[in-house]
Amino acid sequence: MQHTEIGVVHTSVTRADPEAVAALAQFGVATVHEALGRVGLMRPYLRPVYAGARLCGPALTVLLQPGDNWMLHVAAEQLREGDVVVAACTTESEDGFFGELLATSFRARGARGLVIDGGVRDVDDLEDMDFPVFSRAVNAKGTVKATLGSVNVPVVCANALVRPGDVVLADVDGVVVVPRERAAEVADAAARREGAEAGKRERFRAGELGLDLYAMRGPLAELGLRYED
Numbered sequence: 599m600q601h602t603e604i605g606v607v608h609t610s611v612t613r614a615d616p617e618a619v620a621a622l623a624q625f626g627v628a629t630v631h632e633a634l635g636r637v638g639l640m641r642p643y644l645r646p647v648y649a650g651a652r653l654c655g656p657a658l659t660v661l662l663q664p665g666d667n668w669m670l671h672v673a674a675e676q677l678r679e680g681d682v683v684v685a686a687c688t689t690e691s692e693d694g695f696f697g698e699l700l701a702t703s704f705r706a707r708g709a710r711g712l713v714i715d716g717g718v719r720d721v722d723d724l725e726d727m728d729f730p731v732f733s734r735a736v737n738a739k740g741t742v743k744a745t746l747g748s749v750n751v752p753v754v755c756a757n758a759l760v761r762p763g764d765v766v767l768a769d770v771d772g773v774v775v776v777p778r779e780r781a782a783e784v785a786d787a788a789a790r791r792e793g794a795e796a797g798k799r800e801r802f803r804a805g806e807l808g809l810d811l812y813a814m815r816g817p818l819a820e821l822g823l824r825y826e827d
C-alpha cells in the first residue's frame with residue numbers, strides 16, 4: 599500500500615554518503631540484510647533480468663500508475679550519477695514499463711540500474727548493455743503515458759519502504775534497502791559479519807560440525823533429543 603502524494607516531483611534529495619554507498623557495494627544482499635537486523639528486504643519475486651546483474655546506489659524513487667510509464671521519463675531528468683531508480687506502482691501491474699530505450703536514456707543521465715515492482719521488456723538488449731534491472735516480470739506488453747504519479751516521494755516497493763536517497767543493493771539473492779542515515783554503520787556491521795563468517799568457513803572446511811561450533815548439543819539435550827541405534 600502506498601501512503602504518498604500523487605503529482606509531485608521533488609527535485610532536492612539528500613542522498614546517502616557516497617563513501618558509505620561504495621562500502622556497501624562490496625557486500626552481498628544476504629550479509630547486508632543480516633547486518634541491518636534482518637529488515638529492509640523487498641519481496642523475493644523481484645528477480646534480476648539477466649544472470650550476474652547487480653547494483654548498489656542511492657534511490658531515486660518513482661511512483662507509477664498501472665500500465666503507465668510516464669513518470670519514468672519524468673524521473674530521468676532528476677537522475678544524478680550513480681542513482682538507482684526504484685519504481686513502485688500504485689496497484690499491482692506487470693506490464694512492460696521499461697526497455698532498452700529508457701535504459702539508454704537512464705544510462706546517459708548517470709543511472710546505475712533499475713528496481714521495478716512491475717514488468718520490463720527488451721531483456722536481451724538490457725543484458726548486452728549490462729544495464730542491471732530487477733523486476734517482478736518480463737513482459738512485452740507496452741504501456742501508455744496518461745496518468746500522473748510522483749518522483750522522489752517515499753514509496754513502498756515490493757513490501758519495503760524506500761525513501762529518496764536511501765541505499766538500494768540488489769544481487770541474485772534479492773533486493774535490500776538501507777536507510778541513508780545508517781549506511782556507514784551497516785557497512786561496518788557487514789564487514790564484521792564477513793570476518794566472523796570467514797572464521798566459521800575455515801572450521802566447517804576442516805570438518806567441524808555446526809553442532810559444536812554453535813554449542814548446540816546442550817540445548818538439544820535439554821529439549822530431549824535422543825540418539826537411538
Ligand SMILES: O=C([O-])CC(=O)C(=O)O
Binds near residue numbers: 698699700
Ligand atoms: O518504450 C517503452 O515504453 C518501453 C520500452 O520498450 C523501451 O524503453 O525500450
Ligand SMILES: [Mg+2]
Binds near residue numbers: 719720
Ligand atoms: Mg523497447
